Amino acid sequence: MYGSVPVLGVFLDLLLPVRHSDAPSVVKAQILAGGRGKGKYESDGKGGVRIMSSPIEAFENASMMIGYYLTTKQTPPGGLLVKKLYIYKAVDVAQEYYVALTFDRDRGMPVLLISNVGGVDIESNADKLEHYWFDMTHGITSEITAYVQAQLGFSDAEIGVISHILHQMVKLFKEKDATLLELNPLVRTPEGRFVCLDAKFTFDNSARFRQPEIFSLEERLPDEEVEYEASQAGLSYVRLDGNIGNIVNGAGLAMATNDLVSLFGGKCANFLDVGGGATKETVSKAFEILNRDSRIKGILVNIYGGIVRCDMIAESIIAAAAATKGFKVPVVVRLQGTNCDKGLEMIDKSGLKNLIVEPDFELAAEKIVAVTSKSV
Structure with a gap:
């Protein structure tokens, strides 16, 4: 449950205005989904909008609402955690x-x-x-x-x-x-x-x-926090439901990578585009985001260098490995384009473990699927 005594103490204060009124009150769960009135709480099976006749009744219901998951037609199957309630006096409706x-x-x-x-x-x-x-x-x-x-x-x-x-x-x-x-x-x-x-x-x-x-008032679902964090760093991130992390440059290449991984029997965990203006910082941030994702069993770095130099990508990969004391999951790197030979040479000389270099696109996708399947 989400913090018992302090949270419920706050509700006593919130309900004070109700004590001075004979009007009933409405307690409403605040989540980013509709259909709350017809939803179902994991705690007591009741809905997310309730009419209360007294502060005590409101307090008792609030105790079963905040800190519990509410499932509606618009939430994921497991529901959404309710951290806020809205309390207002009830209104007679004609x-x-x-x-x-x-x-x-x-x-x-x-x-x-x-x-x-x-x-x-x-x-x-x-x-x-x-x-x-x-x-x-x-x-x-x-x-x-x-x-x-x-x-x-x-x-x-x-x-x-x-x-x-x-x-x-x-x-x-x-x-x-x-x-x-x-x-x-x-x-x-x-x-x-x-x-x-x-x-x-x-x-x-x-x-x-x-x-x-x-x-500045925007609230986000838990899964959207990573997308927001990525956007702040200049990255395009979309969460998918697989276990292979991707770092690519360009939306077209990202979609092609996802398709090819699927063709070889794998499933991507994300769409992560570092863009044409990628820097060491943005690539390092991309690795940081993927390293926090416990679903990921392998990472495919697929870069086609144009404006982005492959040697810079190589430097970023080496720096990311140093920051995490080595890669904890297999990483397949495919570099083509500007300074790709220099980049591949830098990676080869780095002595990094758990890293596979494969210049061919299809073979790179096939290899990440193979090594990821072994680690499942």
Whole structure:
């Protein structure tokens, strides 16, 4: 379990506001996956969204939620570890709505999606979504607002609030380079107030340089931490489900390497591209990342030197071996292109153990599969 006494002590403090209110509270698991209300906890088999009538009940449920794995339709089979809970007073709901802005790639323009069947069942009611396309210059026009009012049956007073919400969403969508703004559910209370009970926002990765404040809030799944670490070092890393680590330069070569390893009966553990501007530091970082991966039983270094010099790659391989006091798994090195003869000579003279040099692409892939199979 994730830290017992200190964590639960924090919940007592979090629940203090609830003690001064007669309203029930909602305790909601915070993980990067949807479907939490219909999910299942490993601790007690209950879902990830619970309504509590008292602080004691909330405390008892929080004790069975934080630090345990929650499985939903959108999580891996083993679920995701819950480290955070969101606590808020419950809201009486008269009507649930789904409201979203996203891009229609086929039409090349943004679209408003809206429905009066919001909440956890929205996926099964996708056919009830109303679609309204618009352009960023004009946003949500009065004509679109009139259609929304007619289709969803909002009163004149209600459509004024909805119109304001939609205009604010368009403003956020445009200014923050969003690709999806989803309010689900947006609810109307019996008193006629509109409250957003849950939301999901995604933003264009290509706009990171324009939106540092937004992306500084980003949370990542455990498997995504390595990808983020690699990207910070100028590497392209994608986790796969095999046991052969790859270090290559160029996306095309990476895909070809993966295909050839598969052809010989192996499975790659990653796609790791050091790029055309690779340096000793980036190559050393690539080895560091792979050395931490307990799944990896062998590493294939496949470099075709163009801008990248093969002798520099050789220096990096030797430095990486020295930093780890020798390679703990077999390493097959294939170097071709700029200064490859010099690089291969440097590796040959290094006296490194557990290292195989093979200039031929197919033979290199065949050899890493062979040595990896022996170590399984």
